[in-house]
Amino acid sequence: MQFRHLTLLGALPLTLAHGPPSPSTPQITQLFAYPPTNPIFLENLLTLPDSRLLLSSFSPSLLVYSPGSSTAPAPIFTFPNSTAYTGITSLSPTTFAITGGIQVGLGFDPSTIAVHLFSLPNGSSNPTLIKSIPVPFPLPNGLLALPCNKTVLLAAESLTGSLLRIDTATNTVTTILQSALIAPNQNFFLGINGLAVRPGRHFDGYLYFTVSSQGYFGRIRISSQGYIPAGSEIEVLAQIQGQVSGGNAFDDLDFDHTGRSVYVAWQGRRVVKLTEPKTAGQPWSQQVIVDGTEAVGLKGVTAVKLGKGRGGNRVLFATTGGLDETNTQVGGQLVRIDL
Numbered sequence: 001m002q003f004r005h006l007t008l009l010g011a012l013p014l015t016l017a018h019g020p021p022s023p024s025t026p027q028i029t030q031l032f033a034y035p036p037t038n039p040i041f042l043e044n045l046l047t048l049p050d051s052r053l054l055l056s057s058f059s060p061s062l063l064v065y066s067p068g069s070s071t072a073p074a075p076i077f078t079f080p081n082s083t084a085y086t087g088i089t090s091l092s093p094t095t096f097a098i099t100g101g102i103q104v105g106l107g108f109d110p111s112t113i114a115v116h117l118f119s120l121p122n123g124s125s126n127p128t129l130i131k132s133i134p135v136p137f138p139l140p141n142g143l144l145a146l147p148c149n150k151t152v153l154l155a156a157e158s159l160t161g162s163l164l165r166i167d168t169a170t171n172t173v174t175t176i177l178q179s180a181l182i183a184p185n186q187n188f189f190l191g192i193n194g195l196a197v198r199p200g201r202h203f204d205g206y207l208y209f210t211v212s213s214q215g216y217f218g219r220i221r222i223s224s225q226g227y228i229p230a231g232s233e234i235e236v237l238a239q240i241q242g243q244v245s246g247g248n249a250f251d252d253l254d255f256d257h258t259g260r261s262v263y264v265a266w267q268g269r270r271v272v273k274l275t276e277p278k279t280a281g282q283p284w285s286q287q288v289i290v291d292g293t294e295a296v297g298l299k300g301v302t303a304v305k306l307g308k309g310r311g312g313n314r315v316l317f318a319t320t321g322g323l324d325e326t327n328t329q330v331g332g333q334l335v336r337i338d339l
């Protein structure tokens with residue numbers, strides 16, 4: 001594996017590659033925030049067919065939130081051996097998977113971590129646990145069902161720098177990629193973090209991902225059954241502006257419906273939209289959607305997902321860990337960004 005495009009990207013000035021930040025200020029609405037007395041860290045989210053949001057957090061239960069309601073996210077299920085959760089993905093409109101375990105230090109006790117498959121009918125708040133598959137790694141983070149075969153899940157393991165293939169038919173977990181190029185480093189303790197594919201018919205045989213520690217958004221080929229074809233290399237598609245640190249790192253991401261642009265949670269307080277260049281081999285252009293100066297601040301953004309707002313317009317939902325500028329835990333937020 002090589003950084004094929006690193007030289008090219010290394011030549012970019014440390015300003016925006018393609019013009020100034022978005023001239024239109026997005027409207028940011030804080031839908032909910034935990035209070036400093038109960039400062040739950042929100043980690044990830046998924047939009048449901050009925051427009052509710054499933055939330056993973058560093059708390060013992062799966063949460064569900066109805067946009068438009070002013071009430072706190074409701075704890076709806078506590079999975080076995082879990083004090084915290086990370087990745088969440090859908091296998092069908094009513095079947096989901098979430099990784100969780102007992103939080104220890106920067107990750108989990110590997111003897112407790114599992115991916116839990118559950119069903120949740122449209123409109124229901126009563127999940128049914130289907131099965132739990134042990135995933136004995138310290139920090140499975142981003143989680144994604146393969147578009148061509150949702151029996152297979154991919155998990156980004158952030159502490160060992162691995163990509164895991166989880167076969168939910170045979171309950172087997174295999175490392176399909178382990179590389180220094182997706183590992184943590186001295187700048188940041190999280191390596192590979194968010195996983196994504198272009199949606200629907202835009203799927204192009206590539207797995208896209210962020211590597212927090214190394215400040216890039218990249219991709220690698222993935223087969224229809226979730227293996228990396230021999231000879232495949234990691235391609236770096238966009239490099240973060242500035243020096244990577246805990247307060248300057250790419251986190252989770254979501255493609256828009258065209259599959260040509262991807263929104264990336266940019267820790268601590270920003271969101272960037274990366275767009276594919278017209279000419280292959282060029283870096284993806286970067287448009288700062290949230291630059292951290294807005295009236296409603298994102299306190300340590302962890303994930304973004306596109307969804308439908310009232311009236312059906314496209315909005316971006318974001319979760320935050322609830323960390324203020326001094327890194328004090330003040331309570332995770334759920335935020336809507338009107339694009």
Ligand SMILES: *[C@@H]1O[C@H](CO)[C@@H](O)[C@H](O)[C@H]1NC(C)=O
Binds near residue numbers: 049093123
């Ligand atoms: C889910 O429920 C919502 C209303 O709550 C409805 O509009 C939608 O069509 C339902 N979706 C499916 C797939 O049943």
Ligand SMILES: *[C@@H]1O[C@H](CO)[C@@H](O)[C@H](O)[C@H]1NC(C)=O
Binds near residue numbers: 080081111112
């Ligand atoms: C809970 O974790 C323990 C190890 O700490 C393990 O032996 C046990 O099988 C786990 N239980 C479940 C239901 O995953």
Ligand SMILES: *[C@@H]1O[C@H](CO)[C@@H](O)[C@H](O)[C@H]1NC(C)=O
Binds near residue numbers: 151167169170
């Ligand atoms: C999907 O993956 C499962 C588990 O590896 C496998 O048994 C099944 O044959 C695959 N289905 C298709 C349609 O490829």
